[in-house]
Amino acid sequence: MSAVTKTLELHLAEPNTHKERKLCETRKAYQQALQAAFDADCTTKSATNDVVVEYDLSGYAKNALKQYVPQLCGDSYDADELHDDHPVKFTNDGIQLDHKPQNTIEWYAKIPHHEDYHLWIPAHANPDQREWLEAVYADDAEMGESRLLERDGSWYLHVTATRNVEDQSVASADERTPPDESGEPCLAGLDRTPIGVDIGEASLVTVCHRDESGSPVRPRLWADDGKTVRRLRKTYFTAKRRLQKRGSERIVESYGDALWGQIDDVFHRVTREVVEYAESVENPVLVLEDLTYIRENMDYGEYMNRRLHGWGFAKLHAQIRYKAAEKGIPVETVNPRKTSKACHACGEHGYRPRQATFRCSNDGCWVGEYQADVNGAINIADRYRSGESHRRSDRSSRQKAGDDDSATDGASLTGPQDSQAVNESRSDSFAHQKSSISGDDAETQQKTPGTYAS
Structure with missing residues (x-):
């Protein structure tokens, strides 16, 4: 190094x-x-x-x-x-x-x-x-x-x-693969093994792929880490409310830094292990949910919406992307719509009687009940296998440059609070997102479409 x-x-x-x-x-x-x-x-x-x-x-x-x-x-x-x-x-x-x-x-x-x-x-x-x-x-x-x-x-x-x-970095998949006539790397002949990556609140990350016969194999869940992050976040928000009532803002910031640091440590370890999992699979491609759609129609009630909007999707995506790039592992994205509601075996819609359980509504399907996060990860991988992937370069080229001069969507970062801060705390921004947006920015916040379908 x-x-x-x-x-x-x-x-x-x-x-x-x-x-x-x-x-x-x-x-x-x-x-x-x-x-x-x-x-x-x-x-x-x-x-x-x-x-x-x-x-x-x-x-x-x-x-x-x-x-x-x-x-x-x-x-x-x-x-x-x-x-x-x-x-x-x-x-x-x-x-x-x-x-x-x-x-x-x-x-x-x-x-x-x-x-x-x-x-x-x-x-x-x-x-x-x-x-x-x-x-x-x-x-x-x-x-x-x-x-x-x-x-x-x-x-x-x-x-x-x-x-x-690394002193001798592994060449990326795009560097190893000759481009087609459009200039994009040709993946058709590489027989990639898509690994679905499901990011959620119960299990922080879940990965799974299919073997040559099409059977789901080697699912891995980071459920305990999901519990750890939820506990740390709850501890922070509870302590913050109590300390703010006492006027102890400096203690809040110092205490919060320590807890967010612990969450970051969890994120780094888990995303590193995700990439190591991919390295163990022949010719892998990691498949993530496209965050463009991740929050559309998210309406599970005020309490759950606050928790889900505050979840660390972007942070985990960023870490997986650059760590995979260091190892030469390609990363693709797909629309996450209904990946948690469809059965990976028959495609019929099902439901979750419990958070971690998916139940297929098709009486003729062999699945019956299945681990819900694993079912979602397989569906994400299958969506890439079917040809529905969204390259970031394609999406970026469709974006209109400079069409908004807003603040981030409720985002803020670690640091001294702005003097023009909005009165209502936006404490749900995740991982080091604790200081408020300045007042002039709050007036022009960007409203972003999003989709949370899985």
Whole structure:
């Protein structure tokens, strides 16, 4: 393993008038502070701090200036003058990313404007850097310095990320497979073995595939891990309510960080084991539910809706994707509609007398009762086998660029709460999604269609 650093580019969606003004204010204040510190010939962090502390900038931008200006004025660069337009620099973790695969625009960046005030802006990612972005989102890549810049009337973020990679990485399936006339890798002759991956609340993840005779084999369920995550989440929300009544917000954040860290550990271990399962299968392809549809018509009552919307679908998907890519295992997605309601043997609809039990309504079917999550995983695999898969590149090409400048759909990330936070807590955003959305963003939240069919 060796550490590799890469610069990731995000093209921000065209901001509305308010956010455009805020971005320009941030850039102007940064460049004024930079020029003032440079003119004062600040060769130390302390001297730079004395100058930039007066400017209306976030601590991330001020700290970046305290690192950069002494280099400009000292032996590192010994610059005579500054360029007219410097990008705004932020120190590590100044920019925060959120991922909403079910939205039209999947990625969102939280950009510091000044202390306790941030802007959520949708961002278009470079498709070739998807694996890296998902590693950053899953906390498996360390985010370094980031830069905000304007180019040809558009705003961009350049984020440095460092992660450990295998010295001799396995070639991906797309690299090993010659493309067909359309330019896409030809999978027809590879006789892939689809492995259905069912993500749920009872069993955190369930995988299963069929053997050469078509019989379901080697199902594996991570049910105990589902119980662990539910317990940790319940502990967090219960403690949060009690501590908030006492006004102990700082204790809430510190206590929450520890619990969310434990959940992340579970996620990383389980997704690693899912990929190891796939490695044990000849010529595998992991088949996931397409999150574009995962929340459509989700109406199981207020309590269950809150729990299901808060479940870690996106986090688990991201981790499975990039870990599978590291091993050269392809990942495909299918529409999840009715995968939990259909019998994998006869196709007839059934029902769940209990959470973990599927009962086929066809009296002539041999299934009778079956493990519900395993039944769903087989149906997901079968849907890919039937030819119904959705490549991410295909879906991305159909998305309309910049058609919304909203905040994420109730999303927020770990960090200080914005001063303009909405009054009603959105504490159900999952895994490190604890701080509220700033008020200006709350007014323009994106409403996303989704589907939860399984």
